[in-house]
Amino acid sequence: MAHTLLVAGTASHVGKSTIAAGLCRYLADRGVSVAPFKAQNMSNNARATPGGEVGVSQYVQARAAGVAPSTDHNPVLLKPRGDGESQLILDGEAVGHFEARGYYDEHWGDALVAARAAHDRLSRAHDIIVAEGAGSIAEINLHDRDLANVETARFADADVLLVADIERGGVFASLVGTLELVPEDIREQVAGAVITKFRGDRSLLDPGIEEFEDQTGVPVLGVVPYDDPGLPEEDSVALPPVGEWSVVGGDDGVPDTESVTVAVPRLPRISNFTDLEPLAREPGVRVAYVPPDATLDEFDAVVLPGSKNTVDDLLALTDAGFGDRLRSFDGPIIGLCGGYQMLGEAITNAAIEGTGDADRVEGLGLLPVTTEFSESKTVEHVERDLNGVGPLSGASGTVKGYEIHMGDSTLTGEAVRPFDGGGAAMDDVLGTYLHDLFVNDTARDAFVRNAFETSGIDPQAEHVRDDSGDPYERAANLITANVDLEPLVLPGL
Template sequence: MAETLLVAGTASHVGKSTVAAGLCRYLADRDVSVAPFKAQNMSNNARATPGGEVGVSQYVQARAAGVTPSTDHNPVLLKPRGDGESQLVLDGEAVGHFEARGYYDEHWADALDAARVAHDRLSQAHDVIIAEGAGSIAEINLHDRDLANVETARFADADILLVADIERGGVFASLVGTLELVPDDIREQVAGAVITKFRGDRSLLAPGIEAFEDRTGVPVLGVLPYDDPGLPEEDSVALPPVGERSVVGADDSAPDDESVTVAVPRLPRISNFTDLQPLAREHGVRVAYVPPEAALDDADAVVLPGSKNTVDDLLALTDAGFRDRLQSFDGPVVGLCGGYQMLGEEITNADIEGTGDADHIEGLGLLPVTTAFSESKTVEHVERTLDGVGPLSGASGTVGGYEIHMGDSTLTDTAARPFDGDGAATDTVLGTYLHDLFVNDTARDAFVRNTFEAAGIDPPAEEGREGGDPYDRAAGFVAEHVDLSPLGLPDQ
């Protein structure tokens, strides 16, 4: 049976996913059979596996571990859709939409069983399981039903590595408070702590670390400097709140008059925003998440991202006047998954997707497409032959990615079908269900080139940012800054 290490946190967005991915790659590089695990995840950033969908972090961690991603790595996934409801995905399959009380009353026992069984299968197949917690392990109102943290620590008999973020201040209070509030049996399983996102002179932390260790008896095994290995984000907390503007990639060296801005409306129920990360890493490209009511005057291109609730997010855009501004925009426009559905003329059976009772919703009207929702859901890896047109003109060859969506889109008039007869495109607008489109060099390079051309700017000579393999970077990051020996992992 495998040893399990639970990477738990004092809060969300403290760096658990990066530490877990780094540990997976570190062990895999030493020929240790390792697998990731997260009993319950809440995220609208998902990926398709052969058995269904899982949270993006477990997909990434499986890749880091050198194993095929599967639903056992994330047996319970909750995808928020608005009005207090989430879609429950159990062992990769969508079960239904539930409010929190309904989930705990009706499906909690099933979720716990699914998590235990998945962990048992992984434990029989591997030597080590790197489990990731969710949010804070010290949520005392949830300790009787905390599947990702407390229950995982118990049924896996896991050692616990506690991760805390110093960026927002109060790191020692967070660590001490967390250790005070976890159940007594779980407290005994904490093997050490890691402080993340530190900027400055590490020696200045020494008195605090010494006082913390004297008070709690828990060793601080490492201090990770502020860095980004380039792994996909999972938590929407990484994005600006709705109504605020944020620019990603603004730290690159290209001057303003040699850069382009890709505007992305910050949808209230945005999903799979990791589709935009490859663009933000391109030299001279700035990805700006803008409020739905924002002007597009400074934008050189627009990308509409995915949505967990296309209907309600489309209504939010319409109410904010986004339709008129987008129809007047003359640069490249790309819609991904839910964004593709929004770019069409109409959505039917809208009450299946939306939280209201409207059956028909008018689209943004940039593509001759209508989308009809049904209860069935597409979850699959795909490869397509791209015949680049419109925003992707000049691109060709095979592109790969994944589809996770409800609803089917059909043409209402003549339009190009750039993906083996799928998707739709005009001279300036393109829509597709293909997530990870911009991971493909041919598609990304064409979009960037066409955006610079439409803006009347010569593309920079540098082709892109060199960052190395993000899994190797995460592994090196953890190995360099964390003392792993007290964790009892193999090959230390």
């Protein structure tokens, strides 16, 4: 049976996913059979596996570990859809939509059974399981039902590696407070702590580390410098709040005057925004997450992202007048998944996904498409032949990605299919269900080229995309260079 190491945190967004991915790759590089695990994840950034949906972090960690992503790596996934309600995914399959109280009262027991069974299967197949916690392990109001942290530590008999983020300040208070608040039996399983996102002179931390270790008896095994290895973000904590601006990119050495900027409306229920990360890494490209009421005058292209609640986010855009501004926008426009559905003429059976009871909701009207929602859900990896039209004109070849969506879209007028498997394009507007579109060089290059042509900016030849450094290896190097793994029990090393 495998040994389990639980990477738990003092809070959300402290770097647990990066540490877990780095450990997976470090162990895999040394010939150890390792698998990721997160008993319960809450994220709208999901990926498709042969068995169904998993959170993006476990998909990434499986790739880092060199194993095929599986629903066992994330047996319970909660996808928030607004108004305190989430879609529950058990073993990759959608069960239904529930408010938090309903989930805990009616389905948490089933989730616990699914998580334990998944962990048992992984444990029989591997030497080490690198489990990732969720949020803070010290949420005392949830200790009796904390599946990703407390329950995992118990049923897996896991060593716990506690991760704390120094960037927000108060790192030692966070560590000490967390150790004070975790259940006593879990406190005994804490093998060490790691401080992440450090900037500056490492020696300045030494007095604090020494006093922390004296007070708690827990060793600080490493201080990881602030660095982004390029792994996909797990949740919208990385994005600005609704109604605020944020520009991603710009650290590529390309002046803003020689760059193009892609506007992305910051939907209240945005999902799979990792689709935009390849664009943000492109030299001379900025990705701006903008409020739904923002003007589009200063932008060169627009991408409508996915949504966990397409109907309600469509209504939010309509109420903000976004559709009127989009229809007068002179530049390439792409809608991905829910964004594709919004670009159409209407959504029918809308009450299935929306919070209201309307059967039909008018779309933004840029594509002759009608989407009909149903209870069934498409979750699959796909490979499509690309017909370079509209915002992707000039591109050809095969593109790969995945689809996760409810509803089917039907052409109602003259438009062309940008892919052999569907979508719609007309003039400078294109919609598709294909996630990871911009991971494909041919599609990304065509979109960026068309954005530059529309802007009138001549892209500089010396601005070359930096693809050096495997993000999994970079994450592993963060671990090996800054964390002392010797005190941890890591069988096989």
